[in-house]
Amino acid sequence: MKLWGGRFTKETNQLVHNFNASISYDQKFYKQDILGSIAHVTMLAKQNILTEEEKDAIVDGLQSILRDIENGTLLITPEHEDIHSFVEATLIERIGDAGKKLHTGRSRNDQVALDMKLYTRDEIAALNDLLKDLLSVIHRLMSEHIETFMPGFTHLQKAQPVTLAHHLGAYFEMFRRDRSRLRDIYDRMNYCPLGAGALAGTTYPLDREYSASLLKFDGPTWNSMDSVSDRDYLIELLSALSTIMMHMSRFCEEIILWNSNEYRFVEIDDSYSTGSSIMPQKKNPDIAELVRGKTGRVYGALISLLTTMKGIPLAYNKDMQEDKELTFDAIDTVKGCLALFTGMIDTMKFNEAVMAASAKRGFTNATDAADYLVNHGVPFRDAHGIIGQLVLLCIDKNISLDELPLEEYKKISSVFDEDIYEAISMKTCVEKRNTIGAPGKDAMAQIISANEKYLQES
Ligand code: ARG
DSSP states (O other): OOOTTOOOOOOOOOHHHHOOOOHHHHHHGGHHHHHHHHHHHHHHHHHTTOHHHHHHHHHHHHHHHHHHHHHHOOOTTSSSSSHHHHHHHHHHHHHHGGGGGGGTTTTHHHHHHHHHHHHHHHHHHHHHHHHHHHHHHHHHHHHHHTTEEEEEETTTTEEEEEEEHHHHHHHHHHHHHHHHHHHHHHHHOOOOTTTTTTTTOOSSOOOHHHHHTTTTTTOSOOOOHHHHHHHHHHHHHHHHHHHHHHHHHHHHHHHHTTTTTTSSSSOOOOOOOBBOSSSSSSOOOHHHHHHHHHHHHHHHHHHOOOOOOOOOSSSGGGGGHHHHHHHHHHHHHHHHHHHHHHHHHHHEEHHHHHHHHHHTTTTTTHHHHHHHHHHHOHHHHHHHHHHHHHHHHHHHHTTOOGGHHHHHHHOTTTTTOOTTHHHTSSHHHTTTSSSSSSSSSHHHHHHHHHHHHHHOOO
């Protein structure tokens, strides 16, 4: 059934129907569409625009449609233009004339704006839970690896020793911000467009506050033209999803490096790896690579929607229908990636000895050696030069600063004494760094317990 047609004298060309129709994808929010309609008719009855009997018949009919879609006895079929037409046609088929009153005081423009918001709200809740699962795994790993030393890098060159807990803690911060970004979007978008009509409100005495409260919004939207043509919250969501992907992608890049023969910092579990059809020895980090790869697709959705929206005059235009497929795809992609990524790091093995040995090589304690001199009264710039010379000497001898005999130290500066070895041991280097946010054990323990509290409370 078509929702329009009265003023037409010809049938729609089939290709036009196919091109125009959105039912193949907007059926994804059948549930939100039905719940929105139930709220709408409940409000219409309260305002005496529908009788109680009409409202009851419509609500029963809508509930039976919801039930039957969910139990598989009612199939959503493609001859309808969109999910809104499908539900309305099925309702009229089931309850007769009362069904024809469902669309009183409503347009598909405010209806679709509502459905998309309801859908987005549900998906934000699901994404929030997935992020929390990921944070919980990172938190567990942090708690277990507070004394697992590893090199910290800048420019992908070994810089200073850190711990695995500290490195993972950086990702904890990123994904925690991602959660709070979703919360911000939720709070900003949570106003109900229902009642905006096609663009200019309606002449019926709708109680928009009531509709909004039935659907758990913070209130109705304040401008009917904006209500039907606002897609800001989807752009914000796609931006937040892009950022989540960027964070996962960076982490994946590290995991791919760490899992390589050259690093061997981690081993991805067999259940999260794949093999090669030709090279029997291979165990590939495909999941990490796919998550990294899918990042482009989510960024693409953001750029697509920004571009679609940029030239649209007020108010609703059909271009806006393009928001759906790309948003659905981006949400599904991020949800899938989050679940797999979490499973992958939950089962990954960290080679603690390899990490610690790597931190020892590469002079990650050179800054601490310079600090030793500074603590003995040598100006930092001179200390920097002295340690630089010693590093050169060690490179020549193919040893680390810890292995250089004291005489060699003394040859370059008489300030050095036996306690230099203690001062540049990995344990000292890390544990002396105890300011807030640093890798030292006490500083880390504080952050880990604050994270624990955060996970319990949110
Ligand atoms: N399928 C449409 C969309 O997603 C629903 C709104 C249709 N409104 C209209 N005026 N044709 O945007």
